[in-house]
Amino acid sequence: MTARTLYEKLWDSHLVHEAADGTALVYIDRHLVHEVTSPQAYEGLRLANRKPWRVDSIVATADHNTPTRRWDRGIAGIEDPVSRLQVETLDANIKEHGAKIYFPYLDRQQGIVHVIGPEQGATLPGMTLVCGDSHTSTHGALGCLAFGIGTSEVEHVLATQCLVMKKSKTMKIEVEGALGAGVTAKDIILAVIGKIGSAGGTGYTIEFSGSAIRALSMEGRMTVCNMSIEAGARAGMVAVDEATLQYVKGRPLSPKGALWDRAVAHWRTLVSDPGAKFDKVVALDAAEIQPQVTWGTNPQMVTTIDGKVPDPKDEQDPVKREWIERALKYMDLKANMPITEIRPDKVFIGACTNSRIEDLRSAAAVVKGRQVAPGVKLAIVVPGSGLVKRQAEEEGLDKVFTAAGFEWREPGCSMCLGMNDDLLSPGDRCASTSNRNFEGRQGPGGRTHLVSPAMAAAAAIAGHFVDVRNF
Amino acid sequence: MEKFVKQEGLVAPMDRANVDTDAVIPKQYLKSILKTGYGPNLFDEWRYLDHGEPGMDHSKRPVNPDFVLNQPRYRGATVLLARENFGCGSSREHAPWALLQYGFQAVIAPSFADIFYNNSLKNGLLLIKLDAQTVDRLMKDVHANKGYRLAVDLEQQTVTTPAGEHIKFDIDPATKVNLLNGLDEIGLTLRHADEIKAFEARHKQEQPWLFS
Numbered sequence: 001m002t003a004r005t006l007y008e009k010l011w012d013s014h015l016v017h018e019a020a021d022g023t024a025l026v027y028i029d030r031h032l033v034h035e036v037t038s039p040q041a042y043e044g045l046r047l048a049n050r051k052p053w054r055v056d057s058i059v060a061t062a063d064h065n066t067p068t069r070r071w072d073r074g075i076a077g078i079e080d081p082v083s084r085l086q087v088e089t090l091d092a093n094i095k096e097h098g099a100k101i102y103f104p105y106l107d108r109q110q111g112i113v114h115v116i117g118p119e120q121g122a123t124l125p126g127m128t129l130v131c132g133d134s135h136t137s138t139h140g141a142l143g144c145l146a147f148g149i150g151t152s153e154v155e156h157v158l159a160t161q162c163l164v165m166k167k168s169k170t171m172k173i174e175v176e177g178a179l180g181a182g183v184t185a186k187d188i189i190l191a192v193i194g195k196i197g198s199a200g201g202t203g204y205t206i207e208f209s210g211s212a213i214r215a216l217s218m219e220g221r222m223t224v225c226n227m228s229i230e231a232g233a234r235a236g237m238v239a240v241d242e243a244t245l246q247y248v249k250g251r252p253l254s255p256k257g258a259l260w261d262r263a264v265a266h267w268r269t270l271v272s273d274p275g276a277k278f279d280k281v282v283a284l285d286a287a288e289i290q291p292q293v294t295w296g297t298n299p300q301m302v303t304t305i306d307g308k309v310p311d312p313k314d315e316q317d318p319v320k321r322e323w324i325e326r327a328l329k330y331m332d333l334k335a336n337m338p339i340t341e342i343r344p345d346k347v348f349i350g351a352c353t354n355s356r357i358e359d360l361r362s363a364a365a366v367v368k369g370r371q372v373a374p375g376v377k378l379a380i381v382v383p384g385s386g387l388v389k390r391q392a393e394e395e396g397l398d399k400v401f402t403a404a405g406f407e408w409r410e411p412g413c414s415m416c417l418g419m420n421d422d423l424l425s426p427g428d429r430c431a432s433t434s435n436r437n438f439e440g441r442q443g444p445g446g447r448t449h450l451v452s453p454a455m456a457a458a459a460a461i462a463g464h465f466v467d468v469r470n471f
Numbered sequence: 472m473e474k475f476v477k478q479e480g481l482v483a484p485m486d487r488a489n490v491d492t493d494a495v496i497p498k499q500y501l502k503s504i505l506k507t508g509y510g511p512n513l514f515d516e517w518r519y520l521d522h523g524e525p526g527m528d529h530s531k532r533p534v535n536p537d538f539v540l541n542q543p544r545y546r547g548a549t550v551l552l553a554r555e556n557f558g559c560g561s562s563r564e565h566a567p568w569a570l571l572q573y574g575f576q577a578v579i580a581p582s583f584a585d586i587f588y589n590n591s592l593k594n595g596l597l598l599i600k601l602d603a604q605t606v607d608r609l610m611k612d613v614h615a616n617k618g619y620r621l622a623v624d625l626e627q628q629t630v631t632t633p634a635g636e637h638i639k640f641d642i643d644p645a646t647k648v649n650l651l652n653g654l655d656e657i658g659l660t661l662r663h664a665d666e667i668k669a670f671e672a673r674h675k676q677e678q679p680w681l682f683s
Contacts, residue, residue: 016670017663023645025663027670029681037562039504048657054671056682065502082502082525089504127681134562134586150564150590152656160660162667166643198489199556202585232559234585255680263680298489298559319554323488417498417561426522438493438560440516 003273005170006239007205010145010270014128016162025162030122030129032113033060033099033154035090036419037132041155042093051097053161058099059122062087063112064419066105068382068409074106083419101253103386111385111411114138114352118222119387121251125240125267130157135352135435137228140237141221143244143270145205147234169279171204171233172272175212177286182469184362185220186354186433186452188212188284189227190292190302196282198300201233204280207272208238212286218247219358226353227435230299239271293339293465294437294450296327301437303339305455305467311335330439331447332427339465342449344431346424347372347379347460348442349406349453351416354433355384359453360392363433364400366457366468372405373463379406380422382414406460418443431459473595474653478576479622480549483540484613490553491560492587496569499524509565510572514540540573544617552609553580558587567591577623579630581606592646595653597625599640625651 004012016025038060045051052058065083078084087105094102101120103110109120114135117123125143130136132154139146153163175188193200206228213221221238228236238244245264248254255263290304301324303310309328312335315321328335333342349355349363360383372379381401383389389411392398398408415422416434424430424446433456434441437448451459458468500512502525511529518540520533534541540548551570557580558566567590570578578596581603591598601609612632613619622631625647630638649656660667675682 014674017666019645021644023643025660025667027667027674036501037564040506040564043504043506048655050657053667080502086502086504124680126678132562132564134560148562148586150562150586150593152564152590152593156657156660159657160664160667161671162660162663164656164660198559199582199584202556202582229560229586232556232584253683255683259680259683263678266678298491300489319488326487417493419498419502436491436493436560438491440497441493444497444516444522 003275005272005276005278006143006207006237006270007145007170010126010128011167013126022166024165024167026128026165027162028130028157029057029127030059031057031157032117032129032131032136033058034064034113034131034133035062035086036064037151038093038154039086039089040151041158042097044155045158050159052158055098056100057161059101059117059120060090060094060099061103061110061113061116062090062105064413064417066412067420068412068414068422071106071410079421108386111388112352112355112413114226115355115384115388118142119251119385121248121254124248124254125244125270130163134229135226137234137236138222138226138352140225140228140235141218142248143237143240143267145235145237148229168205169203171201171206171280171282172278173206173208173282173284174210175208175284175286176210177212178215179212179286179289180469182454183289183291184452184454185216185223187289187292189224190294190299190450191284191289193227193231193299194292194302195284196231198230198298199232201228201231204233206231206233206236208236213238214241217358218243219356222356223353227299230435240267291452291455291468293455295331295333295339296324297330297437297439299435299437299450301327305339305465307339309333309335309337309339341464343375343429343464344449344459345377345428346430347376347456348415348430348432348434349380349456350382350384350414351434352384352413353435354453355382355388357388357391359433360388360397363453363457364397366454366471367404367406367461368400370404370461372460375463376460379460380409380415381406382409383411385411415442417441431456431465472593472649472653472656475576475595475597475625475650477624478549480576480620481545481547482550482552482613482619482621483545483548484610485539485551485553486610488554489556489559492558492563492566493560495558495566496563501563501565506568507572509569510574513569513573514538547574549574549576550621550623551575551578552606552613553578554606555581555603557583559584562586562590564590567594567596571596579606579609592650593656595650597623597650599623599630601630601638601640605638
């Protein structure tokens with residue numbers, strides 16, 4: 001039998017039908033649903049008089065619109081009536097159609113859909129998993145095929161349990177060697193995006209491999225896979241190993257007993273075979289990766305903490321030069337300015353990229369016993385889920401943050417995209433652990449610098465970006 | 472899915488690379504539970520001088536006269552000419568909804584982000600990939616010639632310039648058939664319902680933990 005990549009194994013094991021031209025029907029095991037991209041899909045079902053194909057494939061939560069303060073106010077705490085209606089519409093749709101699990105707003109296990117999937121064992125190795133959200137790539141860290149879809153496709157999966165797809169190309173990103181102290185999964189993925197560009201992975205599924213990836217915790221692997229989409233790839237994945245099995249074991253929806261043993265036997269095969277061919281291979285040396293900071297309005301606009309804001313004059317291509325000029329103007333940055341001179345007004349630690357327990361521990365370790373700099377107007381920590389929040393509180397991390405001047409919030413997507421009231425004001429500059437630095441992403445006129453949790457914490461304390469390794 | 476067969480219309484240039492879907496339709500409009508009403512908020516942050524929110528009367532808001540779509544010469548454009556990696560970022564299908572509801576029928580660019588590409592075709596918004604050099608040439612022509620129009624013919628897979636030049640483009644044959652006929656993709660998939668059920672039964676035998 002020919003050597004296959006992990007992607008090809010997952011593809012083959014979910015293929016329902018393949019036409020002569022390669023158009024395929026692919027079976028979907030897990031469908032994650034949230035309030036923003038599902039109402040029109042459920043409405044479409046209703047209009048066509050259709051029902052969900054397999055209700056127990058659905059795991060739902062409200063995360064984008066939900067406030068991160070004053071949960072004691074209940075649903076009235078969602079002050080924007082348009083947001084509230086969207087959250088209530090999800091409630092109504094799940095009530096009408098059902099779901100395997102649903103964590104509504106205010107539930108103690110509610111959280112960002114990409115945090116609660118793995119946490120609940122709703123994400124398992126070997127699955128196909130989709131969600132109407134581009135950061136669904138996160139779940140590939142568990143050795144599954146996970147990718148974001150639009151609302152038409154959400155409706156398609158609801159109605160048929162399948163998607164119409166063509167096989168993607170495959171890219172292997174090998175990160176070999178050991179990361180330096182203070183360098184994290186976030187720095188790996190930002191360095192990857194800096195290297196291949198924000199469209200470098202378009203048309204590909206990425207498998208992250210190499211000793212530096214295997215050395216990451218599952219949380220770290222999720223951070224890496226999360227931002228596959230920022231490199232243009234719908235899906236990113238990491239092969240199953242002992243760390244994967246350890247992570248999955250004992251979670252609410254994970255298999256138990258004899259079924260667990262059977263599953264593990266299958267999951268151990270979820271690696272790319274030796275000699276499997278990838279359409280493209282990219283290699284990075286982990287030892288060379290430095291803490292990263294984005295300076296522009298696209299995740300590809302990234303440099304190292306000891307770097308400078310680029311000079312558009314150095315760019316030969318006129319389209320790219322114009323792109324850099326526009327970004328510097330929007331970001332209000334001068335060419336050749338050292339990154340360490342950039343001073344954030346706000347700091348956001350959270351989002352599906354970096355809101356898991358390991359992220360909070362890493363930020364807290366930097367913050368402990370120190371104070372948020374006077375120039376920083378707001379520093380917030382938004383845990384990825386209710387369970388992450390409680391674990392952090394058991395470890396006393398909340399106290400570390402609040403003693404330093406951070407606000408400790410309720411879980412949700414929050415200031416990653418500001419669909420709730422956690423927004424940057426025009427002109428605000430934010431050190432953010434989220435995934436997108438697009439114009440207006442965190443609020444109209446807001447300026448985002450993407451960094452790791454440790455780098456965001458260090459910037460909050462120093463009042464400017466600083467190399468966390470010397471901090 | 473809406474049909475797409477032919478379109479002949481005014482071209483507007485979006486002369487910047489990596490236009491993301493946050494720019495195409497900002498987050499505050501994603502709170503709607505409807506599929507319609509997004510046209511006035513296409514490129515909202517670039518298009519207006521004030522900050523927009525759902526429920527506003529957008530016709531009364533101050534427009535940014537420098538933004539390309541606000542220039543009178545591009546009023547009524549139905550073809551958008553864009554640069555590399557158009558539609559990157561968020562999976563929001565509100566982006567193609569906003570483009571269509573504004574009046575665009577087709578977008579031409581050297582490359583598109585994957586999710587945006589799928590979302591657009593499922594709504595009958597035709598995305599045409601032409602090589603970067605051709606796009607660059609067309610971009611210059613659009614800027615230089617007021618009232619510049621292009622004709623798009625999906626059946627023939629051509630973009631035709633005012634000078635009569637036919638530029639061929641590629642499209643997946645199955646997608647082309649769906650677009651030409653405006654087929655209901657869910658209906659098509661459900662023709663395979665027995666196969667899906669058979670697969671599901673087999674899959675459940677092989678990996679029962681996926682169903683527990």
